[in-house]
Amino acid sequence: MPQSIPLEYYLALSGVIFCIGAIGVLTRRNAIMIFMCIELMLNAVNLTLVSFSSYLGDTAGQIFVFFVMTVAAAEAAVGLAIMLALFRTKQTVYVDDANLMRW
Amino acid sequence: MNLATGAFFVFAAGAIATAILMITRKNAIPAALCLIAHFFCLSGLYLTLQAQLLATMQILVYAGAIMVLVVFVIMLLNLGEEAKHAKASQLRPLAVVVFVGILALQLLALLMGQQSAYTELPPKASLVGSVGELGRVLYTDYLFPFEAVSLLLLAAVVGAVVIAKRQLDN
Numbered sequence: 001m002p003q004s005i006p007l008e009y010y011l012a013l014s015g016v017i018f019c020i021g022a023i024g025v026l027t028r029r030n031a032i033m034i035f036m037c038i039e040l041m042l043n044a045v046n047l048t049l050v051s052f053s054s055y056l057g058d059t060a061g062q063i064f065v066f067f068v069m070t071v072a073a074a075e076a077a078v079g080l081a082i083m084l085a086l087f088r089t090k091q092t093v094y095v096d097d098a099n100l101m102r103w
Numbered sequence: 104m105n106l107a108t109g110a111f112f113v114f115a116a117g118a119i120a121t122a123i124l125m126i127t128r129k130n131a132i133p134a135a136l137c138l139i140a141h142f143f144c145l146s147g148l149y150l151t152l153q154a155q156l157l158a159t160m161q162i163l164v165y166a167g168a169i170m171v172l173v174v175f176v177i178m179l180l181n182l183g184e185e186a187k188h189a190k191a192s193q194l195r196p197l198a199v200v201v202f203v204g205i206l207a208l209q210l211l212a213l214l215m216g217q218q219s220a221y222t223e224l225p226p227k228a229s230l231v232g233s234v235g236e237l238g239r240v241l242y243t244d245y246l247f248p249f250e251a252v253s254l255l256l257l258a259a260v261v262g263a264v265v266i267a268k269r270q271l272d273n
Binding site: 004005006007008009010011012013015016017019020021022023024026027028030032033035036037039040043046047050051053054055056057058059062063065066067069070071072073074075076077078080081082083084085087088093 | 105107108111115118119122123125126131134135138141142145148149151152153154156157160161164165168169172173176177179180182195198199202203205206209210213214219221222223224225227228231232236237240241245248252255256258259260262263264266267269
């Protein structure tokens with residue numbers, strides 16, 4: 001057991017969380033579940049940025065996380081509005097049923 | 104083993120456990136609650152990295168604002184359990200295998216590689232993550248992106264209202 005946590009531990013943790021999120025996106029069919037898995041992946045990347053920023057003593061990474069959070073909030077607003085519009089027109093939130101533009 | 108090291112392992116285990124619980128829930132509401140617990144674990148991890156401002160923002164913005172919106176939409180759509188579809192793609196298990204393989208390779212490269220120079224936080228890490236320092240940098244060096252992102256938020260709010268509103272004219 002190490003006395004202090006090396007940077008690699010944070011990177012490994014963030015890789016594990018990112019892959020869990022990616023597997024969620026690929027296996028779930030509910031659009032809201034896919035949306036939440038995308039949030040999981042965004043947060044894994046945020047963890048990488050924050051850990052590099054702290055270990056290198058550079059503020060740029062944490063500022064970047066600040067902007068990622070803002071973009072995630074904007075994405076949440078627009079994405080959930082799209083889901084409401086989809087539910088209103090097709091009465092479903094399953095991505096397999098929204099196949100109008102699929103070839 | 105000191106307190107910070109123990110906190111890392113507790114929060115890391117919590118983050119992985121809640122993430123796995125989240126993607127395996129059938130219902131959307133328990134999944135959303137698991138995701139909120141995951142955000143709290145991540146906030147704890149940010150605290151072990153001395154990023155106080157981001158730890159607070161994580162709870163305020165993610166666990167507060169975004170997840171309230173998600174839970175609100177789930178209840179509005181009245182979603183039940185995920186229905187079993189016959190036409191689920193055959194490629195999905197393959198995708199899972201591919202991702203787990205990539206992850207295993209990454210972890211192997213990361214943990215079997217040479218010892219890194221970054222084994223502990225530098226003393227100025229607590230200064231970097233403080234509200235004062237981040238605020239100073241945000242309002243000086245990153246002033247233009249800061250203003251641009253406010254425009255983005257405005258566009259997103261207007262777009263969300265336009266997409267989600269009912270067609271009143273017909």
